Amino acid sequence: MSKRIHAESKVELSPLIARHYDTIMNSITFGKYNRFIQSAIKDMEIQSDDHILDLGCGTGKNAALMAKTLGEKGKITGIDVSPIMGKQFIEKLGADSRFEFKQKRIDIPFKLEKKYDKVLISFVIHGLPHEHRLILIQNAYDHLQPGGKLIILDFAEFDMDKMPSHHRFIFKTVECKYAFDYIKKDWKSILSEYGFSYFGEKKYMKKYTRLLSAVRKS
Numbered sequence: 596m597s598k599r600i601h602a603e604s605k606v607e608l609s610p611l612i613a614r615h616y617d618t619i620m621n622s623i624t625f626g627k628y629n630r631f632i633q634s635a636i637k638d639m640e641i642q643s644d645d646h647i648l649d650l651g652c653g654t655g656k657n658a659a660l661m662a663k664t665l666g667e668k669g670k671i672t673g674i675d676v677s678p679i680m681g682k683q684f685i686e687k688l689g690a691d692s693r694f695e696f697k698q699k700r701i702d703i704p705f706k707l708e709k710k711y712d713k714v715l716i717s718f719v720i721h722g723l724p725h726e727h728r729l730i731l732i733q734n735a736y737d738h739l740q741p742g743g744k745l746i747i748l749d750f751a752e753f754d755m756d757k758m759p760s761h762h763r764f765i766f767k768t769v770e771c772k773y774a775f776d777y778i779k780k781d782w783k784s785i786l787s788e789y790g791f792s793y794f795g796e797k798k799y800m801k802k803y804t805r806l807l808s809a810v811r812k813s
Contacts, residue, residue, distance in 0.1 A: 600700075600702075601722075601723060601724060601727070601773075603771050603772055603773065604722045604723060604724075604771055604773060631799050631800060631804070632656065632657065632660065633660060634799060635748050635797075635799065635806050636657060636660040636661055638797045638806050639661070639713070639715070639746055639806065639808075641661055641664040641665065641669075641713070642664075642669075642712070643664065643665060643666030643668070643669055644665075644666060644668040644669055645665065645669050645670075645712045645713055646669065646670040646671075646672075646709070646711045646712050646713075647661060647665075647669075647670070647671045647672070647711060647712065647713045647714070647715060648671075648672050648674070648707075648711040648713070648714045648715070648735075648738055649661075649671055649672065649673045649674065649715045649717070650674055650701045650714060650715065650716045650719065650731065650734070650735065651674070651675055651701055651716060651717060651718075651719030652673030652674060652675045652680070652684055652696070653675060653677075653680050653683075653684070653717070654680055654683040654684060654687070655673060655680075655683060655684035655685075655686075655687040655688050655694075655696075656687075657715065657717055657748075658671050658673055658684065658687070658688055658694060659687050659688060661715075662688070662691065662693065662694070665693060667693075669693055670693050670694075670695075671688075671693060671694050671695075672694075672695050672696075672697065672707070672709070672711070673688075673694065673695070673696045673697070674696075674697045674698075674699055674701055675696070675698065675701075676698065676699065676700050676701070677698075678698060681696050681698050684696045701716075701719070701731055701734060702723050702727040702728070702730050702731045702734075703727075703730060704730060704733070704734065705734060706737070707738060709738070710738060710739060710740045710743070711738055711739055711740065711743060712739075712740055712743050712744070713739075713743060713744045713745075713746060714735040714738060714739055714743070714744075714745050714746065715746045715748065716731065716735065716745070716746070716747045716748070716749070717747075717748040717749070718748060718749055719731075719749075720732075720747060720749055720777070721749050721750050721770075721773065721774045721777035721778075722770075722771055722773050722774060723773060724773060725773075725776065725780075728777075729785075729789075732745075732785070732786065732789050733789060736789055736790055736791070736811055739811040740811070741811060741812070741813040742810060742811065742813055743810070743811050744808055744809070744810055744811070745786070745791060745808065745809045745810075745811065746806060746807070746808045747782070747806075747807045747808075747809075748804070748805075748806050748807075749777070749804065749805070749807075750774065750777060750778050750803060750804055750805075751778070751796075751798055751802060751803055751804055751805040752778055752779070752780065752781070752782065753778055753802070753803060755767075755775065755778065758803075762801075762803070766803075782807060783807075783809075786809045790811060790812050791809035791810060791811060791812065792809065792810055792812055793809065793810040794807065794808065794809050795807075795808040795809075796808070
């Protein structure tokens with residue numbers, strides 16, 4: 596993959612982990628990953644004609660699930676920095692004209708010649724330094740239609756010290772230092788400062804993860 600910018604991040608994956616990402620995630624969640632992702636995608640309330648930007652699209656697992664709701668007019672653009680992830684995305688979805696993949700970083704400013712109804716950021720933002728999270732949020736805002744919806748599927752806000760010891764051990768072992776900072780942030784307030792409102796949320800996995808949605812103001 597391209598040269599890592601954030602040396603302590605665990606969302607910039609090694610080639611080995613990138614190739615087996617979905618299997619690894621299912622393993623560390625004790626087999627619950629697939630059902631969790633299916634529930635979260637269902638809760639996105641995708642419309643058949645939605646145009647969706649998937650920032651940090653990974654293997655295309657989320658996009659493939661979203662495709663079940665999209666009609667012929669629906670579109671998904673997946674963006675990921677990893678060519679290995681891109682290869683898997685294309686293998687899953689490349690034969691379907693509703694999908695396209697672009698390889699680029701999502702935590703530095705970029706511009707696409709298109710606006711979207713929904714922008715999804717799934718388990719990426721927690722693994723970035725905070726200043727790069729804010730760039731990512733700005734990128735999402737800039738690529739949404741007025742009234743479009745930003746959807747962040749990631750960790751919820753919680754006190755790590757109050758987690759059961761076995762959950763805390765897994766979290767501290769698997770996640771990077773940026774995640775420890777992420778779970779302490781008031782994300783609704785942060786998103787408000789970037790022009791979002793009308794928040795919604797659904798929680799999963801013993802309330803340690805959530806689907807946070809926010810609407811871009813007109």
